[in-house]
Every structure is written in structure tokens, then in C-alpha cells.
Amino acid sequence: MPIASTGPARNPRNGTRVLGIETSCDETAAAVVTRSSDAKGEILANVVRAQWEEHRRYGGVVPELAARAHVECLDDIIAEAISRAGLSFAELDAVAVTAGPGLIGGLLVGAMTAKAIAAVHRLGLIAVNHLEAHALTVGLTEGLSPPYLLLLISGGHTQLLIVHEVGRYRRLGSTIDDALGEAFDKTAKLLGLGFPGGAAVEQAAATGRPGRFRLPRPMLGRAEPHFSFAGLKTAVRQQARARVPLAEQDIADLCAEFQAAVADSVVDRVERAMVLAAPVLKGARHLVVAGGVAANARLRQSLAATAARGGYRLHVPPPALCTDNAAMVAWAGAERLARGLTDDLQFEVRTRWPLDPSAPPALGAGKQGAKA
Numbered sequence: 001m002p003i004a005s006t007g008p009a010r011n012p013r014n015g016t017r018v019l020g021i022e023t024s025c026d027e028t029a030a031a032v033v034t035r036s037s038d039a040k041g042e043i044l045a046n047v048v049r050a051q052w053e054e055h056r057r058y059g060g061v062v063p064e065l066a067a068r069a070h071v072e073c074l075d076d077i078i079a080e081a082i083s084r085a086g087l088s089f090a091e092l093d094a095v096a097v098t099a100g101p102g103l104i105g106g107l108l109v110g111a112m113t114a115k116a117i118a119a120v121h122r123l124g125l126i127a128v129n130h131l132e133a134h135a136l137t138v139g140l141t142e143g144l145s146p147p148y149l150l151l152l153i154s155g156g157h158t159q160l161l162i163v164h165e166v167g168r169y170r171r172l173g174s175t176i177d178d179a180l181g182e183a184f185d186k187t188a189k190l191l192g193l194g195f196p197g198g199a200a201v202e203q204a205a206a207t208g209r210p211g212r213f214r215l216p217r218p219m220l221g222r223a224e225p226h227f228s229f230a231g232l233k234t235a236v237r238q239q240a241r242a243r244v245p246l247a248e249q250d251i252a253d254l255c256a257e258f259q260a261a262v263a264d265s266v267v268d269r270v271e272r273a274m275v276l277a278a279p280v281l282k283g284a285r286h287l288v289v290a291g292g293v294a295a296n297a298r299l300r301q302s303l304a305a306t307a308a309r310g311g312y313r314l315h316v317p318p319p320a321l322c323t324d325n326a327a328m329v330a331w332a333g334a335e336r337l338a339r340g341l342t343d344d345l346q347f348e349v350r351t352r353w354p355l356d357p358s359a360p361p362a363l364g365a366g367k368q369g370a371k372a
């Protein structure tokens with residue numbers, strides 16, 4: 001039961017204070033952040049309980065188990081966050097909760113809890129889009145405000161978007177099949193590296209050599225900055241099958257080549273998006289990377305070089321704020337609160353909730369993961 005938590009360096013008395021709750025997938029998380037009138041953010045508490053133990057034996061997230069685990073520990077996680085922040089519920093201004101996209105059971109647990117807290121303590125209530133929370137995290141970590149170009153790479157989503165302002169997004173590209181985190185997780189699974197897979201693949205790749213195995217670089221040169229990772233995963237399976245039993249070095253080399261293929265493909269797609277976004281962004285040439293896969297050091301390195309070549313500045317939150325957490329939810333809530341964008345007790349959770357509702361489905365998109 002890994003629980004990571006941090007407390008405040010100090011407890012400012014000014015600004016709005018928002019409790020954030022995240023239960024959309026397999027992390028139960030609560031956090032308290034403040035937002036000053038000049039839009040500076042500070043994390044007063046950030047508590048995350050990952051459910052890896054519950055799901056590991058199944059090799060993936062089991063929705064019913066996830067929901068039950070949220071029910072069992074959410075109250076304690078919230079109490080810990082409030083206590084670490086050195087506050088009482090009455091001293092908060094609002095509660096922000098992930099209302100989608102995600103797994104329905106977990107979303108309901110979080111939403112019911114947030115509504116109850118808001119009703120009892122007469123606090124503001126904000127239904128947060130989990131993708132928007134990832135998208136705005138750099139405002140909390142670096143004070144960066146839109147517009148910027150966003151690469152969102154997580155377990156359920158892989159998208160390139162222009163973030164015009166809070167609540168206004170234009171999707172430039174997305175995956176036509178698997179999300180990037182899903183490709184990492186499936187690769188890890190078929191190489192016997194366990195769950196969750198992304199960090200395990202990265203760790204195995206550290207002692208591997210790219211180039212010994214040859215994997216495809218999907219979508220290179222396509223005009224629209226879409227992604228595809230299903231074929232890459234299949235290629236890993238074929239290479240692995242051709243070599244069984246796999247020695248540790250084989251696994252390391254396959255992982256290193258997988259990461260190299262991913263980096264080449266993502267870099268190509270981001271370069272395309274940087275060209276498309278430049279006239280819209282004008283002077284604001286910022287490339288933001290968010291979502292769990294942004295924790296990958298190999299990818300961060302490649303993207304740093306890509307951004308520099310394209311005249312963009314790269315911004316990536318620290319790894320603990322790339323993977324799912326409630327500080328980003330609290331911050332997105334604070335940003336919405338500052339603009340008067342609050343919700344009432346009747347809001348409903350949404351398993352699907354695109355940031356750019358006007359974007360057509362990417363050609364070939366056969367499915368959408370439940371994760372965000």
C-alpha cells in the first residue's frame with residue numbers, strides 16, 4: 001500500500017484554499033492547495049494512495065476493486081490531507097473533485113464525498129475534468145498560464161492540444177488506437193515486468209541497448225499530428241516470441257528499443273504540432289508535457305531537444321505531479337473558482353469528457369480507455 005504524502009512548508013493565510021479529490025482510476029488522492037490573487041499556487045498537502053497491490057495479480061485495473069478500495073480509504077486520505085495542511089474543513093473555500101473522464105464507480109465515490117463535504121461545510125464545489133487538471137498543472141508548478149501547446153500522455157489518453165485558456169482547448173491530434181501509457185503497460189505485461197508497467201519498462205531499458213532489435217516508428221511524417229501505438233506493441237510481442245525464453249538482457253534491449261521507437265514517433269508528432277501551433281501561439285512558444293508518461297526520463301530528454309530545435313520552451317511537472325494526484329485537481333478547481341466557474345450539488349459524473357468536444361474522432365480510433 002504505497003502512500004506518498006507531503007505537508008506544507010508554511011501555511012499562508014491569504015488566497016483561496018481548495019481541497020482536491022481524485023478517484024477516477026487507481027489512485028485515491030486528496031490534496032489542499034492555495035491560490036493567491038496573483039494566481040500563484042502552493043501545495044499545502046498532497047496525499048496519494050496507489051492501489052497497485054489490489055490490481056497487480058490481475059495485470060491491470062479491475063474497476064469494481066478500484067471503486068471498493070476508494071470507498072475504504074478516501075475518508076482517511078482526506079482527513080490526512082486536511083490535517084497535514086493544518087486546516088479544518090471550515091477554513092476551506094471550496095472542494096474540487098474529478099468528475100470525469102474515468103471509471104464510473106470511482107468517479108461516483110469521489111463526487112458523493114465532495115458533495116457531502118461541500119454541503120455540510122457550505123463550501124464551493126467544482127466538478128473538474130481530469131484532463132484539464134493534467135493540462136493546468138504547470139500553472140501550479142511553474143506559474144505558467146495559457147496559451148501553450150500541450151502533449152498529454154497518460155494511461156488512457158494521448159493528445160496534442162492548444163490550451164487557449166482555462167476551459168478552452170483545441171485538439172490538434174490524438175491516438176488512433178492505444179494510449180501511450182497503455183502501450184508501456186502492455187509491453188511490460190508481455191515481457192513479464194509486472195504492473196504498473198511504464199516505470200518498469202524505463203528501469204529495464206536503463207541496462208539495454210536500442211538497435212539490437214528493430215521496432216517500427218509509427219506515423220512518421222503524417223500531416224496531422226496523430227499517434228498510433230498498437231502496431232508497436234504487436235511488434236514487441238513478435239520479437240519477444242521469436243526469442244523465447246527471453247534472457248534478462250533481451251528484455252532490457254527490447255525495452256530500450258521500445259523507448260527509442262516511442263521517442264522517435266512522439267518527437268515527429270510534436271514537431272508537426274509545433275509548426276501547426278506556432279501561428280496561434282505567436283510569442284508564447286511553450287511546450288508543456290503532462291500525464292503519467294511524462295515521468296519518463298528518456299522521453300523528457302528527447303522532447304527537450306525537440307523543443308529547443310523548434311524554438312519552444314519545454315515545461316514538465318515533477319514526476320509525482322505527472323502521475324495522478326489530487327493537487328492538480330485542487331489547482332484546476334482553484335483556477336475555475338477564480339473565474340466564477342463553480343458547480344452545484346446536482347452535477348453528474350462523466351465517464352467520457354473530451355477537452356475539445358468539437359474535435360472529430362481521430363481516424364481509426366477504435367476505443368477509448370477508461371483511464372485518463
Ligand code: KG4
Pocket residue numbers: 025153154155156157180181182184185196197198199202291292293294295296297322323324371372
Ligand atoms: O496520468 P496517469 O497517472 O494516469 C492516467 O490518468 O492514466 O498515467 C498512468 C500511466 C500508466 O500507463 C503508467 O505506466 C505510465 O503512466 N507511466 C510511465 C512512467 N510512469 C508512469 N510510462 C513511462 N515511463 C514512466 N516512468
Ligand code: ZN
Pocket residue numbers: 130134154155291292323324372
Ligand atoms: Zn491522469
